[in-house]
Amino acid sequence: MDPWAPMRAWAACLDWSARMAAIRWTRAGGPPAIEAVQRERLRVLVDFARAHSAFYRKAYRGVAPAVHAVGELPIVRKRELMTHFDEWVTDPQITRRLLETFLADRGHIGERFLGRYVAWKSSGTGGEPGLFVQDPNALATYDALASLQLQTMGMAMRYGWGLLAQGGRAALVTATGDHYAGIASWRRTQRQFPWIEARSYSVLNPLASLVEQLNGYQPAFLASYPTALLLLAGERKAGHLRIAPATLWSFGESLTAAAQAEIEAAFGCPVENDYGASECLSIAFGCREGWLHVNTDWVLLEPVDSDHRPTAPGKPSHTVLLTNLANLVQPVIRYDLGDSVIARSSPCACGNALPAIQVEGRRDDLLTLRAADGGAVRLLPAAIASVIEAAAGLRRFQIVQKGPELLALRLGERDARDRQTSWRRIAGALSQYLSTQSLGNVRIELEEAPPAADLRSGKVRQVIVERRD
Numbered sequence: 001m002d003p004w005a006p007m008r009a010w011a012a013c014l015d016w017s018a019r020m021a022a023i024r025w026t027r028a029g030g031p032p033a034i035e036a037v038q039r040e041r042l043r044v045l046v047d048f049a050r051a052h053s054a055f056y057r058k059a060y061r062g063v064a065p066a067v068h069a070v071g072e073l074p075i076v077r078k079r080e081l082m083t084h085f086d087e088w089v090t091d092p093q094i095t096r097r098l099l100e101t102f103l104a105d106r107g108h109i110g111e112r113f114l115g116r117y118v119a120w121k122s123s124g125t126g127g128e129p130g131l132f133v134q135d136p137n138a139l140a141t142y143d144a145l146a147s148l149q150l151q152t153m154g155m156a157m158r159y160g161w162g163l164l165a166q167g168g169r170a171a172l173v174t175a176t177g178d179h180y181a182g183i184a185s186w187r188r189t190q191r192q193f194p195w196i197e198a199r200s201y202s203v204l205n206p207l208a209s210l211v212e213q214l215n216g217y218q219p220a221f222l223a224s225y226p227t228a229l230l231l232l233a234g235e236r237k238a239g240h241l242r243i244a245p246a247t248l249w250s251f252g253e254s255l256t257a258a259a260q261a262e263i264e265a266a267f268g269c270p271v272e273n274d275y276g277a278s279e280c281l282s283i284a285f286g287c288r289e290g291w292l293h294v295n296t297d298w299v300l301l302e303p304v305d306s307d308h309r310p311t312a313p314g315k316p317s318h319t320v321l322l323t324n325l326a327n328l329v330q331p332v333i334r335y336d337l338g339d340s341v342i343a344r345s346s347p348c349a350c351g352n353a354l355p356a357i358q359v360e361g362r363r364d365d366l367l368t369l370r371a372a373d374g375g376a377v378r379l380l381p382a383a384i385a386s387v388i389e390a391a392a393g394l395r396r397f398q399i400v401q402k403g404p405e406l407l408a409l410r411l412g413e414r415d416a417r418d419r420q421t422s423w424r425r426i427a428g429a430l431s432q433y434l435s436t437q438s439l440g441n442v443r444i445e446l447e448e449a450p451p452a453a454d455l456r457s458g459k460v461r462q463v464i465v466e467r468r469d
């Protein structure tokens with residue numbers, strides 16, 4: 001064991017509380033104070049990107065040396081950034097090849113990359129693969145923002161009580177099979193603060209097995225996708241799941257008001273709602289009024305239409321442009337994130353002065369399939385998506401439930417050979433996964449049609465139900 005680990009953990013704790021105090025101090029100054037730090041951080045980020053990223057230096061050639069507003073900067077997209085990965089990052093030691101080698105080993109999830117960074121990958125909403133590197137300042141900022149949110153929600157007291165009553169055990173139910181942001185940042189925190197008792201569980205676990213493991217562990221804090229929390233809420237109501245967490249944390253998908261109410265009623269504790277992305281872990285946090293408040297002291301979020309003009313409050317945007325003010329190693333500046341959001345037009349009744357939004361996309365369906373014995377088995381969209389991503393790389397796809405024992409796969413690839421290879425791999429992996437869920441009877445077929453966009457949000461959802469019976 002590293003003899004300096006306790007000292008380092010202690011220093012991290014001091015840094016953590018100092019950061020929380022600084023965020024609190026800025027926000028106490030209201031919108032003018034927040035806008036002032038936002039402007040200063042944007043200036044630092046843009047200057048740094050110009051000085052150390054060949055990609056941004058080229059992209060900003062026609063931009064004035066002093067940037068006063070984010071709107072003066074060009075928009076960037078994942079595909080072009082990934083194509084120019086080595087020029088995008090600001091640390092010359094980082095190369096795409098080196099990072100891909102590191103990420104190819106799934107034994108390294110959440111471990112430090114080049115001794116100081118944490119890295120993860122994602123398919124994102126557009127299905128375009130992305131590789132992301134976070135520097136120590138960004139990671140510490142995400143930690144501080146999340147901790148502050150727990151305090152603001154009055155959850156610190158509840159969680160504090162949970163700490164005493166249940167040894168402070170924390171549980172995460174997520175896709176654990178690869179370097180995804182959720183599991184990588186969880187493992188990183190575990191390494192940094194080894195005295196926090198924390199366990200992670202794979203979403204691929206059959207429900208009965210997951211319930212049994214959680215009953216044995218008795219977590220005080222439980223974090224997962226809203227669909228997984230809903231499924232567990234059902235098990236809690238049925239009396240199978242016998243845990244009494246002090247706090248629940250929802251991430252990765254949109255949490256509807258109805259789902260939130262159902263989960264809270266089942267567990268008798270509040271659910272915190274988190275909106276983040278691989279490009280920035282802590283974009284916004286939920287409030288009691290059902291809105292998400294953007295952390296505008298560390299994040300800029302611009303809802304825009306298809307021509308990238310600002311969208312009026314109250315109207316769903318085509319996409320959002322994200323600027324992460326915390327991460328200098330891989331600058332994300334006016335990045336087309338792809339989500340559709342609605343900005344609130346009036347101050348939020350909860351009293352939080354940070355701008356409030358609702359996210360339209362990121363809403364996959366829970367599947368209810370029929371097992372060979374006639375029983376119903378519910379499957380998490382995140383589990384199905386992670387099986388497909390692991391089998392065929394990170395690609396654009398859609399799974400459609402067409403009946404109680406029938407699933408259809410739609411692939412985005414045009415090239416015929418790629419299509420056949422992807423289909424063979426996905427069909428094999430999905431069949432294997434379905435049989436672990438007692439669903440060996442369920443058929444999977446390949447559809448000619450490409451993934452279809454949702455009529456409401458205009459976004460492609462990965463897992464949808466067309467017909468249950």
Ligand SMILES: [Zn+2]
Pocket residue numbers: 287288289290291293348349350351352356
């Ligand atoms: Zn609010």
